Amino acid sequence: MQAINKARISLILLFLIGIMACTMNNNGGPSPAVPGNNEPDTTSNKPLGGPVRIRIGTTSFIATLQDNPTVTAFRARLPMTVSMSELNGNEKLYNFPTSPNAGPLPTNASNPRTITTGDLMLYGSTTLVLFYKSFPTSYSYTRLGRIDNPAGLEAALGSGSVTVSLELP
Incomplete structure (x- = not known):
């Protein structure tokens, strides 16, 4: 049972790290919005x-x-x-x-x-x-x-x- 919970936690952490890696630029900050990518215009x-x-x-x-x-x-x-x-x-x-x-x-x-x-x-x-x-x-x-x-x-x-x-x- 503990092995299953540890596996779930590991998968969740991997998922979160993967999401963060996709949304960070090389400086560690969020990637800038790119025109035409359906991001809302907040300017x-x-x-x-x-x-x-x-x-x-x-x-x-x-x-x-x-x-x-x-x-x-x-x-x-x-x-x-x-x-x-x-x-x-x-x-x-x-x-x-x-x-x-x-x-x-x-x-x-x-x-x-x-x-x-x-x-x-x-x-x-x-x-x-x-x-x-x-x-x-x-x-x-x-x-x-x-x-x-x-x-x-x-x-x-x-x-x-x-x-x-x-x-x-």
């Missing part, structure tokens, strides 16, 4: 784009922006104060005007499957969306960032249109 979701302050009336929130080309173009438009409209009882939206000086933002849309309270997204290339309720979705968005602590966001946004200021702290 658009890195939280390295820095903070943005979102002011709604007398209430302020800090959001952490992603590190992607959309955020780079978005940050170039800050500071801005916009009137955001109500949509679906769970989000506020603002349509950026398009002009030769301020065209659409670059996009890398994907379906997040679930919207989380405090998500700041771009729908299409010209619609800024701030979500104040969590829910499942079938729509695709380009993630800009997320409010770090969204407690009180729904109350601050209220119902109907609201004036929202976005600025770099």
Whole structure:
């Protein structure tokens, strides 16, 4: 009986060592993702784009922006104060005007499957969306960032249109 258990443990260890050998590069670290190998694209979701302050009336929130080309173009438009409209009882939206000086933002849309309270997204290339309720979705968005602590966001946004200021702290 002990011989069978030792054999099982040996096989499991060999299996684990084999898996580790297949996923390590020569430096002992994980192998880099290779384009076209069906690895998920996480480059658009890195939280390295820095903070943005979102002011709604007398209430302020800090959001952490992603590190992607959309955020780079978005940050170039800050500071801005916009009137955001109500949509679906769970989000506020603002349509950026398009002009030769301020065209659409670059996009890398994907379906997040679930919207989380405090998500700041771009729908299409010209619609800024701030979500104040969590829910499942079938729509695709380009993630800009997320409010770090969204407690009180729904109350601050209220119902109907609201004036929202976005600025770099």
